[in-house]
Amino acid sequence: MRILKTLLVTIMLTAISKSALSAQIYDDDLSPEIIPNLKVVIWDGADNGCWTNLGEAKNYAADKLTELGYSIDDEALNFFTIVVHSTRVNNGGCYGKVDIELASYTLHEDLAGLFVHAIEGGIFTGHKNANLMVLDYIKKLTDAMGEKQRN
Numbered sequence: 001m002r003i004l005k006t007l008l009v010t011i012m013l014t015a016i017s018k019s020a021l022s023a024q025i026y027d028d029d030l031s032p033e034i035i036p037n038l039k040v041v042i043w044d045g046a047d048n049g050c051w052t053n054l055g056e057a058k059n060y061a062a063d064k065l066t067e068l069g070y071s072i073d074d075e076a077l078n079f080f081t082i083v084v085h086s087t088r089v090n091n092g093g094c095y096g097k098v099d100i101e102l103a104s105y106t107l108h109e110d111l112a113g114l115f116v117h118a119i120e121g122g123i124f125t126g127h128k129n130a131n132l133m134v135l136d137y138i139k140k141l142t143d144a145m146g147e148k149q150r151n
Contacts, residue, residue, distance in 0.1 A: 022120075022140070022144065023118060023119070023120040023140050023141045023143075023144035023145075024118065024119050024120070025117070025118045025144055025145065025148050026116060026117055026118060026119075027115075027117040027118065028148075030102075030117050030118060030145060030148055030149075031069075031148075031149050032068065032069035032070045032071075035070070035078045035102075035104055035117070036070065036071055037070070037071045037072075037073040037075075037076035037078060038065055038070045038071070038072060038073070038076055038078050038079065038080045038102070039072070039073060039074055039075070039076040039077075039078065039079050039080070040058050040061045040062050040065070040072060040079075040080045040081075040082070041079050041080070041081045041082070042054050042057070042058055042081075042082050043081065043082070043083040043084070044084060045083065045084060045085035045086070045096075046084045046085065046086040046087070046094075046096065046129075046130060047086070047087050047088070048087060048088035048094070049088065049129060050084070050086035050087060050088055050094035050096060050129050050130055051084045051086055051129055051130045051131065051134065052129055052131060053131040053134070053135075056131075056135070057082055057131075057134045057135060057138065058082065060135055060138055061080055061082060061100075061138045061142070064138060064139065064142035065080060065142065067142075067146075068142060068145055068146050068149065069149075077104060077105045078102075078103070078104035078105075079101070079102070079103050079104065080100075080101075080102050081099070081100070081101045081102075081103065082098075082099075082100055082134060082138065083097075083098070083099040083100075083101070083121075084096060084097070084098050084099075084130050084134060085097050086124075086129075086130050091126075093125065093126040093127060093128065094124075094125075094126075094127050094128065094129055094130065095123075095124060095125035095126065095127075096123070096124060096130060097121065097122070097123050097124070098121045098122060098124065098130055098133050098134055098137050099119065099120075099121040100119065100120045100121050100134075100137045100138055100141045101116060101118070101119045101120075101121075102116070102117045102118040102119075102141070102145070103115060103116045103117060104117065118141060118144070118145060119141070120137045120138075120140050120141035120144070121137050122137070
């Protein structure tokens with residue numbers, strides 16, 4: 001029964017992850033002119049070695065954003081957030097979720113909130129760790145942001 005449950009969860013996660021094939025840009029005006037400063041934020045929800053390149057991911061994101069014209073500022077209220085939730089299962093592989101998000105705090109008519117400008121990510125299973133997926137999702141989102149700037 002346990003094998004059947006694991007197989008079913010694997011199939012469901014694979015189907016769900018295949019549905020998220022491209023970055024989603026929600027802000028038609030997304031550009032460094034609108035959001036000049038970004039803080040790159042890491043949220044590590046992985047355990048058992050399922051995400052080990054946190055510093056590399058943060059530096060890679062900062063480099064890609066700088067190439068697009070954004071300034072990296074640790075005091076900014078605009079966030080490029082990299083979130084990984086993952087754990088290792090009995091077979092030695094990791095499963096979990098990667099979320100990459102560009103968001104900012106906004107005040108509009110005395111109403112404060114967090115506005116999500118763009119997202120990328122997906123669910124994974126059976127990998128040694130999330131390292132390469134995180135870098136790939138950062139690239140996909142920053143490439144989509146660059147494409148939006150060019151159009």
